[in-house]
Amino acid sequence: MNDHTRRRVTLAQTLASVYAPHPEVACVVVGGSVARDLADARSDLELGVFWHSPPTDDDRAALLRAGHVRHPRSFPYFPDEDLWLDQGLVDDVRLDIIHRTVQGVEQGIEAVVTRGEWSVYALNALAVLQYALPLTSMESLSGWRERIAVYPPVLRDAVIDAHLEPTPTVWLRQHVERGEWILLYERLVRDQKHLLMVLAALNGVYLPHAEFKWLAALEASLAWAPRDLTARLAAVLSGPPREGVEVLHGLWEETYDLVARHLPEVGQTAKARRWLNQLAAPSVEP
Template sequence: MTTAHGGDEVTRRIDIAHNAVRAYAANDRVAAALVAGSVARGLADASSDIELDVYWSSPPTAADRAAAVEGAGFERVYAEEDEHEWADGLLVDGVKIDVSGFVTSTIDTYVDRAFEGDTEAELQVRVTALRDGIPLHGAAVIDAWRSRCADYPEALAVAMVLEGLDLRSRERLEMLAERDDVLLLHRDLLDGVQGVLDALFGLNRVWMPHPFHKWLDWEESLLAHRPERLVARIRSLLVTPPQEAVEILVGLVDETYALARTHVPGADVAPLLEAFDLRRVR
């Protein structure tokens, strides 16, 4: 898949990723690897990094990671790790590769948690990497994960709607607009937009590809059920005067509540809507 963002840029980055994966695949404890992110989705442009996910059967050592970098002949610009992920930044021909390494059992756990209704964004980011990624090694391993994630879990749909629509009140937004407290107001507006988008992904039963909704126009295309002119209204909200911005967000929130009632009847949004509309000062 390529888009107007630049097919040549996408192809170039896939070729670079193939070179990197060959060095990783030389280690027999690398079970699978894929290209994720904007490159895999055909959205990459000249500024895009390459997201390369590498899945290990057991935790890699520092020597394992160094050997892969040296084997590819790339420059390493950072090396980080935490209890779940080993991250390496590589540089080749002016393009940065962000390598995310995981043990296969960690991905199994992430998928389990998502199906139990855990809304942590990282879980869905990893699932969408599996679903949208371009396998470069260990295709059978990746296909098995894809089969597990073929259906969107109803528990997650309910949780995403309830969490996303637990918003700061309309009264607070209007108060901040009247006071012209634009910094606080825009923080609340952005939180409101984030909540609406999170809820829309849940009620559409679409895995969320980015925690902060990058490539917004593309994301909108994934959502069959959404407020009219969703992205256009979000863009307008960010640049209009405070009172108008509040009206736009309130409209998006009300329409998203209505969609949630229709498409996720298992999520009781009535108390959330009541709290959003509650007025303590009259």
């Protein structure tokens, strides 16, 4: 555990001693870069609080005061992510306190694992359950980890199917020739995210960060991936645009090879490769 992580874990333990005694709190965990021992001097502290019933505004405000959180801000319920968020400072460390209900977590697991109903936020929420550092009772967390331990085929197939067709390379080359930089980089970023979604699903890995941070750590968790994945993804955006387009094309070709080799039952792979390699840009792009 590095020094930045250790300091933030100590702060989290102090906060957990404030939140855990509340009768409606089931468990408290640390997430984010601290839980993965990736914290640096600028890292915030992400505390997860799981409730038996939805937290009230009064409870949240009282706990922030009891925890001596400075400059507190509380946000209303976020339905897309099924959470409540408080922010502030402890010492000089930025703090995010993410509140979820036990029922909400269990319903989310059921939707993703049983029915393959996914979103980036839902996949990230399951990843957090896997790597979070528990600060209180492990009972709820252990049960959730057992339920998500095996990445289900229904989810794998749904995620791969939704992300297997990137922008045709000929379109990207055309954007470079025309100097259409905003459209080019918008598509390069989107297609990189889609490629990572395919690779994560292929390897049975829930998305560790909803905004695609920690790519080196993600690459290390992938048994099947293009060589030098993180460095090549960086080159797509940091090098000359024309070269970046070709680097991304190569990454997709290697990813199709991996899907075809390890999941031959995915019939969309050949169709997606033809889409990537179409020979001429249509007069009107969709």
